[in-house]
Amino acid sequence: MAQMNLLYDHLSQTLYFPLMSFCNLIVGYKCLSTVSCVEKTVPAIGASGIILYKSKTYNSNETAIIVPNLEDLLVIAANKAANLIICFPYGIKNLPQEVLPCLESYNKFILWFGNDEPDWDSARHVAKKLDNKRCLFIRPTDLQPRPKIASDLGYNLKEIIRNAQPIWHKSITTFRSLRQDILSDLQNIDKVQGVKWIRYPALNKILKGHRRGEFTVLTGPTGSGKTTFMSEYSLDLAIQGVNTLWGSFEIKNSRLARTMLQQMIGVPLDENLEKFNVYADEFEKLPIFFMTFHGQQSIKLVMEAVEHATYMHDIAHVIIDNVQFMMGTLDESKFTDRFWKQDQIISAFRTFATKFNCHVSLVIHPRKEKEDGELTTSSIFGGVKASQEADNILIVQDKRLTNIHGKKYLQPRIVIVVILEL
Ligand SMILES: Nc1ncnc2c1ncn2[C@@H]1O[C@H](COP(=O)(O)OP(=O)(O)OP(=O)(O)O)[C@@H](O)[C@H]1O
Ligand SMILES: [Mg+2]
Structure with a gap:
């Protein structure tokens, strides 16, 4: 292996393969343990x-x-x-x-x-x-x-x-x-089913995993935990190497990232501050990118950023939380315009998902929130477009508002996620 300028460290029983740059400089190493066959790259990013x-x-x-x-x-x-x-x-x-x-x-x-x-x-x-x-x-x-x-x-x-x-x-x-x-x-019948969630075995059973090129809609009443759920759902996939792009139009990126960090470590962050750097270093290695948009944005601008990131960082999962915030709350009176505008956004993301072979998850507010009823696909704000175009529809039902026990399936591709009481 003289052709590769390999180095071997007897002490750690590790082979070092040089990473050669464009101008033939060594810019890092890939280390292969001859004992465990585990590969590690130095530097860990970039x-x-x-x-x-x-x-x-x-x-x-x-x-x-x-x-x-x-x-x-x-x-x-x-x-x-x-x-x-x-x-x-x-x-x-x-x-x-x-x-x-x-x-x-x-x-x-x-x-x-x-x-x-x-x-x-x-x-x-x-x-x-x-x-x-x-x-x-x-x-x-x-x-x-x-x-x-x-x-x-x-x-x-x-x-x-x-x-x-x-x-x-x-x-x-x-x-x-x-x-x-x-x-x-x-x-490869069992393999085409996509990346399985570690934390959501029930989703694996119904959706058979997360696949590229699909379009998912998540809806549920205000405060039912859509953002919190989507955060953990996408984190679970990112931990397994799904390159993820978050568009958080509703809450600040720092707050979202904090939630995700908390979800990753699984112990109270504020009680373990001395380990913050260890946790943050671990989180930094995850393939998660955040768009810096906030509040109302034009679909054209957002799509440009999404396409750019997908090309640059090989994004496999894009999340938009949520469509109503991206559209802005102006023109409240013109309902037909708002329906039309939302349909435009849904079409744009549907086309993008297929063309770029990337999964898109859109968080959408429901049309009306019944005090005591369950939500169905027709409750999705804007109506038919979202449910027609979606490959998967997730509805967060707040258990405190309903009498459902456990999971309930309306159609094979529709999952009701029930929020558990604390
Ligand atoms: N599984 C859960 N168990 C208990 N509390 C939760 C759970 N999920 C979310 N929450 C809490 O409920 C509150 C609302 O959650 P979240 O912001 O995720 O809801 P949302 O559906 O995104 O709301 P909005 O409609 O305003 O966007 C938060 O304080 C969050 O910490
Ligand atoms: Mg939210």
Whole structure:
């Protein structure tokens, strides 16, 4: 491995892989423990380099294989299956903008990621950034798992690389490329279900996890805990590596972040102030970004920021809390205008979710708040548009106002979240 300038620390039994910047400087390390096989990146955020393996016979027109982690890189190198192999500093879910110049000089990439839906999503996202025309894919089927697994199963790595295929044109496809997708869907039935919540097993049962490209509406009476719930719900996903963008139009970012920090640590923050820095350092590593908007904003401006962030930070979940605050409370008298305006916002986010393959969660106030009744989809302010367009509808019912015990499902895709009494 002389080609990689690897270092080995005998004491900690750790291999150090240098992160090379655009101008060939070492800007950090990826450390691989030879005991636990755990990978760690130094610095923990903001590294602007890649791990690069070039064999002795490498030439400058070579196709670069991009793999999810060091184990995969080492396996391909050891099998001499490719001459040029690349690992990103923070896995494949996140391709920081600063890293792009390092990849500029290569003509072609083969993306060989894992065999599940999140990895496949990442592959499509990475290809978009690197330019689809430069990218070929190893389709995620059972006979083509990620390099380490393929090698363990005795598969021919060179053969798999030869089998890489281009991404389809964005508006034209053939059955030849679809058949691979169909097969990988069938072979990954439990995996296409999305990222599962750690804290909400009931949601996993109904929604089968959080998937990219979907549109979720959360509604419920004033003060029923929508913001608090959405905060913990999104934190749960962010802890599992879902890159998240928060648009808090209602409460200040510092207050929201404090709630999330509190939810992350699970013990009273004000009674554990001496550990604040430890907690804050841990929180800082989470892939959560906050939009700095507050109060009324034009949908155009918000969409620009959202699209920019999605591109720059590979956002997979956007949250808007809440639509009414974003619209502002002016024009109170013109109800038809407000309905129309809200429908515009819903359409814009629906289109964005599909086009950018990003999940959008909108918090919307209900139309009317009955003192004693349960809310249904028709209670969503603005009416049909939100419920028609949404893939999932979550309604927070305040248990203190209703007589529901436990969860109740109106339709398979509608979940009633019942707030528990303290
Ligand atoms: N699960 C819960 N148990 C007890 N209290 C809660 C729970 N969730 C939220 N709360 C409390 O209820 C209050 C209102 O919560 P929150 O602001 O999240 O509601 P909301 O639905 O977003 O309100 P609004 O309609 O004003 O936006 C807060 O003081 C919060 O701390
Ligand atoms: Mg709120």
